[in-house]
Amino acid sequence: MSAVPAHPPVLTPPSLLRASAIVVRRNLIHIKRMPELLLDVTIQPVMFVLLFAYVFGSSISVPGTNYREFLVPGIMAQTIVFSSFVVALGLTSDLDKGIVDRFKSLPIPRSTILVGRSISSLIHSSIGVSVMAVTGLLIGWRVRDGVWHAVGAFVLLLVFGFAMIWVGIWVGSIMRSVESVNGFMFTVMFPLTFVANTFAPTASMPSWLRTIAEWNPISSLTQSLRELWGNGPQAGSTAAWPLQHAEVTTVVWALLVTAVFAPLALAAFRRRSRD
Amino acid sequence: MDSNVAVEAVDLVKRFGDNAAVDGVSFAVPAGTVLGMLGPNGAGKTTTVRMLTTLSRPTSGTGMVAGYDIIRQPEMVRRSMGLTGQAATVDELLTARENLRMVGGLSGMPRATIRPAADDLLERFLLTDAADRIVKTYSGGMRRRLDLAVSLIAAPPVLFLDEPTTGLDPRSRNDLWDVLRGLVREGTTLLLTTQYLEEADQLADDIVVIDKGHVIAHGTPTDLKSQAGRASVVLTVTHSCDLRRAEELMRRCVEEVHLEVGARRLTAQASGLADMSRIGEVFAASGIAVDDLGLQRPSLDDVFLHLTGHRAEDEPDSTSDVQLEGALG
Ligand SMILES: Nc1ncnc2c1ncn2[C@@H]1O[C@H](COP(=O)(O)OP(=O)(O)OP(=O)(O)O)[C@@H](O)[C@H]1O
Ligand SMILES: [Mg+2]
Numbered sequence: 001m002s003a004v005p006a007h008p009p010v011l012t013p014p015s016l017l018r019a020s021a022i023v024v025r026r027n028l029i030h031i032k033r034m035p036e037l038l039l040d041v042t043i044q045p046v047m048f049v050l051l052f053a054y055v056f057g058s059s060i061s062v063p064g065t066n067y068r069e070f071l072v073p074g075i076m077a078q079t080i081v082f083s084s085f086v087v088a089l090g091l092t093s094d095l096d097k098g099i100v101d102r103f104k105s106l107p108i109p110r111s112t113i114l115v116g117r118s119i120s121s122l123i124h125s126s127i128g129v130s131v132m133a134v135t136g137l138l139i140g141w142r143v144r145d146g147v148w149h150a151v152g153a154f155v156l157l158l159v160f161g162f163a164m165i166w167v168g169i170w171v172g173s174i175m176r177s178v179e180s181v182n183g184f185m186f187t188v189m190f191p192l193t194f195v196a197n198t199f200a201p202t203a204s205m206p207s208w209l210r211t212i213a214e215w216n217p218i219s220s221l222t223q224s225l226r227e228l229w230g231n232g233p234q235a236g237s238t239a240a241w242p243l244q245h246a247e248v249t250t251v252v253w254a255l256l257v258t259a260v261f262a263p264l265a266l267a268a269f270r271r272r273s274r275d
Numbered sequence: 276m277d278s279n280v281a282v283e284a285v286d287l288v289k290r291f292g293d294n295a296a297v298d299g300v301s302f303a304v305p306a307g308t309v310l311g312m313l314g315p316n317g318a319g320k321t322t323t324v325r326m327l328t329t330l331s332r333p334t335s336g337t338g339m340v341a342g343y344d345i346i347r348q349p350e351m352v353r354r355s356m357g358l359t360g361q362a363a364t365v366d367e368l369l370t371a372r373e374n375l376r377m378v379g380g381l382s383g384m385p386r387a388t389i390r391p392a393a394d395d396l397l398e399r400f401l402l403t404d405a406a407d408r409i410v411k412t413y414s415g416g417m418r419r420r421l422d423l424a425v426s427l428i429a430a431p432p433v434l435f436l437d438e439p440t441t442g443l444d445p446r447s448r449n450d451l452w453d454v455l456r457g458l459v460r461e462g463t464t465l466l467l468t469t470q471y472l473e474e475a476d477q478l479a480d481d482i483v484v485i486d487k488g489h490v491i492a493h494g495t496p497t498d499l500k501s502q503a504g505r506a507s508v509v510l511t512v513t514h515s516c517d518l519r520r521a522e523e524l525m526r527r528c529v530e531e532v533h534l535e536v537g538a539r540r541l542t543a544q545a546s547g548l549a550d551m552s553r554i555g556e557v558f559a560a561s562g563i564a565v566d567d568l569g570l571q572r573p574s575l576d577d578v579f580l581h582l583t584g585h586r587a588e589d590e591p592d593s594t595s596d597v598q599l600e601g602a603l604g
Binding site for chain 2: 009011012013014018019022023025026029030033034097098099101102103104105106107108112274
């Protein structure tokens, strides 16, 4: 059955790089047309900073630093976790609107849709991180431990964000609507970013909650950021092991999350877009 | 395989759980011709198209598009065909031009050729004025036309259209038919599914009728029509008082005469033009005033009724259709 085709195709299909660039461009046009898509990395975290810094700030005391310095890394961590979910929202809506079908009928590498979404998601997150950095600088947050440590912290943020993207792809592939993705965000991810050292020190929590909070990957990330930016002391001797070795643990968590969720996400996406 | 065959389905089967949506469908479309796929809702048309266009993997069986195996060479199949699915696939937040440019780029077209191709399609599909508006602001018919334009951007040699004119007004439908005829004249092979028998009649060289996942008929429109029964002679008299006499005369020429008193009409089975001219002569000699005398061939509607036991517009299974829409997104 291997007849010579009468008209071999004349066009050369785009490389993964070119195809992804086209898809990213399209996703960025979406943001331009619907700037409200950026609310989650602009207005929302800025509100959080202001609320926490000025409303709760006076009643939360942090040994060794002031609350605003303590807060900014926490909000940064929360922002990267939330904004990685942009990938879930985008995927669900593309699946829902048949765009994925259009892409699948085109001669592009199969991974284009996910790669394109992931890159857009990282761009989205970077916008969020930049907005947070500026907001932080305005309220008194400073980088106090040298340029290289500061850069290291930003890299760590993006590595963690990359791992979270797989969770996002998984959620986006199993959820049927944008609304249910939002529902998942608020019932699962939102509490997860609070049961951590993001907004208050863990030392004063009830011991069971403290254990959970200190083993929370988001706490490791936050602790690393604080140390690398010089915004807080090393974790005390009573803290759980992950916080004592925050940078290493953050990387390990990121790898672990990727190792678990990347296969799940790919399988779910393939299943969802197969029939 | 014959290299003149542009699309071939070989015993395609697709099961969703226990339900065999497509259950052994085979057909071949010669290059440069049009195959019309007819069938009631839920017959398996979309599922067949999705398998042939590599969007959905067959449970068993296979197919060829432009000489490439849909299972072993999906990449080559995608490079050789264009698809407009039943559900819209245009990006609502982009403009028409941006949609065309994106798909052109993803098809591997060089940037310099995308622009003129897009302009040409926008004009052919009457979208030039709306070209730089966001698709969200389009009417249903405009979206449909854009969807069709998008699948033509890379000038694919094989084109799959799943109910291309659903939701188009008669004018746009005719325009689209013209565009499609033009493409076929230039050598494009076309497979289209449709609910409109007239559409298949207008465009298709060959028709397959599917029902419940099986091909139940395959042939040219004329073949299928002659399968559905013989032609009939229809005679309308001017004055209803002449009806009885006309019936008598008619019985001398042919058997099985039906009388419709209200419509002043007589219908009779006829085997062809010979019967017609005999009846013509008899009535001319009789002096009965006749309004109209004609030969009526069965329409594809009759074919459909004959083959599937219900009319094309019937929705025998509307609930499963709703599920389908949801599942396909
Ligand atoms: N993803 C799916 N999951 C489960 N069942 C499906 C799926 N897609 C189609 N089906 C079922 O397969 C059968 C054939 O569906 P298909 O869409 O191919 O019909 P169709 O001929 O295109 O109908 P229509 O004229 O309504 O578009 C239907 O019974 C439908 O419910
Ligand atoms: Mg269909």
